[in-house]
Amino acid sequence: MYRIVKKKELAKNIKLLEVEAPMVAAKAAAGQFVILRIDEPGERIPLTIADFNREQGTITMIFQEVGYTTRKLGELKEGDYLADFVGPLGQPSEIEKYGRVVCVGGGVGVAPVYPIARALKEAGNEVISIIGARTRELLILEEEMRAISDELLVATDDGTYGHKGFVTDLLAEVLRRDGRVDRVWGIGPVVMMRAVAETTRPFGVPTIVSMNPIMVDGTGMCGACRVSVGGETKFACVDGPEFDAHLVDWELALRRLNMYREEEARALAYHTG
Ligand code: FES
Known part of the structure; x- marks a missing residue:
C-alpha cells in the first residue's frame, strides 16, 4: 500500500x-x-x-x-x-547539454514539463519556458517554472494573464527572435503538441513531445497505447512516452483520442447516472 x-x-x-x-x-x-x-x-x-x-x-x-x-x-x-x-x-527524457532549449507546457502538461526543464537547466542549458492555460485560474506551477528557467513566458487563451492566445504564438516569436534554438519540448493536449510540431518544423528544430494515450498494462503487452511514429507502430508505454514530434502521425493520434473520449463519457454517465 x-x-x-x-x-x-x-x-x-x-x-x-x-x-x-x-x-x-x-x-x-x-x-x-x-x-x-x-x-x-x-x-x-x-x-x-x-x-x-x-x-x-x-x-x-x-x-x-x-x-x-x-x-x-x-x-x-x-x-x-x-x-x-x-x-x-517508460524511457527517461534524453537530458544533455544542447545549448538553448525551449520547454512548452499547456494546461496540466506543465506538470511533466517541470522536471524536464529542471533537469535541462541542471545540465547547463539555457532554458526558455512557455506555459499556458485556458484562463489564469487554470495556470499551474508558474513560480516553480520561473525558478528553474532563464526566461518564462505565459499565455492564456482568454488573455486574463500574459499573452492572449496560444503557447505556440510565443514559441514562434522565440524561434524568430532567438535565431538558434537547439531543441524544443512540448507537452500538453494532443492538438497543442501537434501545433508545437508544426511551429518548429519550418525552423528544423528537433522537437520532442510526450504522448499520453490510453494505457492498460504499461508493459508493451496490450497494444492500447500504440502510436504511429515515422510510419512505424510504437508503444508509448515502453518506447515512449517521448517521441520526435515531426514523425508522429497526428491525425491517427487525434482519431484514437476521440474514440476513447466517447467511451470515457459513457463510463462516467454509467457510474454517476
Ligand atoms: Fe499496453 Fe502500452 S499500455 S502496450
Missing part, C-alpha cells in the same frame, strides 16, 4: 498528490510515468511524474479530474492509501 503524504488543489479540478513509494522514487527520472490503482478492482491510471524526492522516497503527480477514476482519485485525502503504484515506466 502506498500512502498519500500530501494533497493540494492547484486549480479547479487539478490536483497534486505526493505518494510514498521509495522504490519508485529511487529510480525515477524526468519524462517517466507511473501506473496506479486506487483499489483492487479499480482501473489502472497512467500519470506522468511531476516531481520526485529520493531522500524522502516520494513521487509527485499532478492530474486533471476528467473521468470517473481521476475524480475518485481526487477525492482521496492525505493519509489515504493507494492499492498499486508501479513505476517508473
Whole structure:
C-alpha cells in the first residue's frame, strides 16, 4: 500500500498528490510515468511524474479530474492509501547539454514539463519556458517554472494573464527572435503538441513531445497505447512516452483520442447516472 503524504488543489479540478513509494522514487527520472490503482478492482491510471524526492522516497503527480477514476482519485485525502503504484515506466527524457532549449507546457502538461526543464537547466542549458492555460485560474506551477528557467513566458487563451492566445504564438516569436534554438519540448493536449510540431518544423528544430494515450498494462503487452511514429507502430508505454514530434502521425493520434473520449463519457454517465 502506498500512502498519500500530501494533497493540494492547484486549480479547479487539478490536483497534486505526493505518494510514498521509495522504490519508485529511487529510480525515477524526468519524462517517466507511473501506473496506479486506487483499489483492487479499480482501473489502472497512467500519470506522468511531476516531481520526485529520493531522500524522502516520494513521487509527485499532478492530474486533471476528467473521468470517473481521476475524480475518485481526487477525492482521496492525505493519509489515504493507494492499492498499486508501479513505476517508473517508460524511457527517461534524453537530458544533455544542447545549448538553448525551449520547454512548452499547456494546461496540466506543465506538470511533466517541470522536471524536464529542471533537469535541462541542471545540465547547463539555457532554458526558455512557455506555459499556458485556458484562463489564469487554470495556470499551474508558474513560480516553480520561473525558478528553474532563464526566461518564462505565459499565455492564456482568454488573455486574463500574459499573452492572449496560444503557447505556440510565443514559441514562434522565440524561434524568430532567438535565431538558434537547439531543441524544443512540448507537452500538453494532443492538438497543442501537434501545433508545437508544426511551429518548429519550418525552423528544423528537433522537437520532442510526450504522448499520453490510453494505457492498460504499461508493459508493451496490450497494444492500447500504440502510436504511429515515422510510419512505424510504437508503444508509448515502453518506447515512449517521448517521441520526435515531426514523425508522429497526428491525425491517427487525434482519431484514437476521440474514440476513447466517447467511451470515457459513457463510463462516467454509467457510474454517476
Ligand atoms: Fe499496453 Fe502500452 S499500455 S502496450
